Amino acid sequence: MNEGVKQYQLQQEFVTESGFTFPDPVIAYKTWGKLNKARDNVILICHALTGNAAADEWFPGLFQPGGILDTDRYYVICTNVLGSCYGSTGPWTTDPRTGNPYRADFPDITIRDIVRYQQQFLDEFDIRGIETVIGGSMGGMQALEFSIMDERVRSAVPIAMGKAHTSWQIGISHAQRQAIFADPNWNDGYYEKGDGPSEGLSAARMMAMISYRCQQDFENKFGRDLQEGHDDLFQVESYLNYQGQKLVNRFDALTYVYLTWAMDTHDVARNRGSYSEILGEVDIPVLVIGINSDLLYPVNEQKELAQLLGNGHYEEITSEYGHDAFLIEFDQLNNIIKPFLSTYKTHHAV
Known part of the structure; x- marks a missing residue:
């Protein structure tokens, strides 16, 4: 802690x-x-x-x-x-x-x-x-x-x-949860500690980050620039990949699911x-x-x-x-x- x-x-x-x-x-x-x-x-x-x-x-x-x-x-x-x-x-x-x-x-x-x-x-x-x-x-x-x-x-x-919570917010949370559920490591929520649906949680966080910011912020930060050293990766993609992995390293998919459900209530x-x-x-x-x-x-x-x-x-x-x-x-x-x-x-x- x-x-x-x-x-x-x-x-x-x-x-x-x-x-x-x-x-x-x-x-x-x-x-x-x-x-x-x-x-x-x-x-x-x-x-x-x-x-x-x-x-x-x-x-x-x-x-x-x-x-x-x-x-x-x-x-x-x-x-x-x-x-x-x-x-x-x-x-x-x-x-x-x-x-x-x-x-x-x-x-x-x-x-x-x-x-x-x-x-x-x-x-x-x-x-x-x-x-x-x-x-x-x-x-x-x-x-x-x-x-x-x-x-x-x-x-x-x-x-x-x-x-x-409106249908707009519930819908965004639902899409994030579906990304977690679609990860084969989800295992109906009975996965082992340290072997959870990391790709699904990462994707959920990427969706969330888009809803947490706005178009002007993304344009100001990234535009259409490519990530340095890559000719097939936009900076915004690299940013979202980073944010997804960052959450995976510090959070848990079950908690993400239960708390987004709680928010929907x-x-x-x-x-x-x-x-x-x-x-x-x-x-x-x-x-x-x-x-x-x-x-x-x-x-x-x-x-x-x-x-x-x-x-x-x-x-x-x-x-x-x-x-x-x-x-x-x-x-x-x-x-x-x-x-x-x-x-x-x-x-x-x-």
Whole structure:
């Protein structure tokens, strides 16, 4: 695991929405700063699909001096999600009832399961207040659900997502999963560790990278240039090959499948009522941030979400980097979020 990341054995079993019980659930987490006596000066960071608990490594610009994550004031927490391959209970965790890894016997999970898993961790750590919860993409889905599900949350900053996964986003995820399933090493999800569907996972990542960026970014970076030393390989092809292999080296196909399925369950109205009713009842301030060049989660989704929320506010990042801009445009993020937190935060003694 990454430096500073710890594992915690939850004291209670965890039951998913589907009714599956994890008897010995484990969660990986990392913290920064100091918890105050009231145990309520918390900022919770929720990571995206292939992220992990070491938020300082993928959100570094928010931790820098002058960034919104002021560890002199706040106790910052980031947990690794249920279903991941970075330390929390996931498909490669040993099922204590069988002595074998869950692999494809791991249950389907939802975004709400992922949030309730973190809530159980926060409960057991006796966290009594959360100043804000922030996340982008899959992390934004969690942040939005936290604003609905957890009374400790005083504000939320969901970035680059909407009120529900649309057919466009589900379709892109489905195509990626089919690439994994088509790899002969997939073996219905019962492959051996280290001998998984690497080509399928690589292809899935290539598809994802195209949806994470935008045409102008690709044109600026690559144009129609050939890779140096090759007369039959475009630079963009080389880039995608590299990104695919890079993910294969650090991630797992089962986790990719289960978490993209979980993202497809994102729908705040599911079994609750109408969007206007559910979101209109959220009275804490919620800052919804869109990215003007995002092809995967277009800004009309964030604008709609901000309008539906009882106390919603919309701001926009201007960038040529597409969906990935929330992991790149840190100056803009700090400049957008800092006034929001200053306006709505309650001061707490550290």
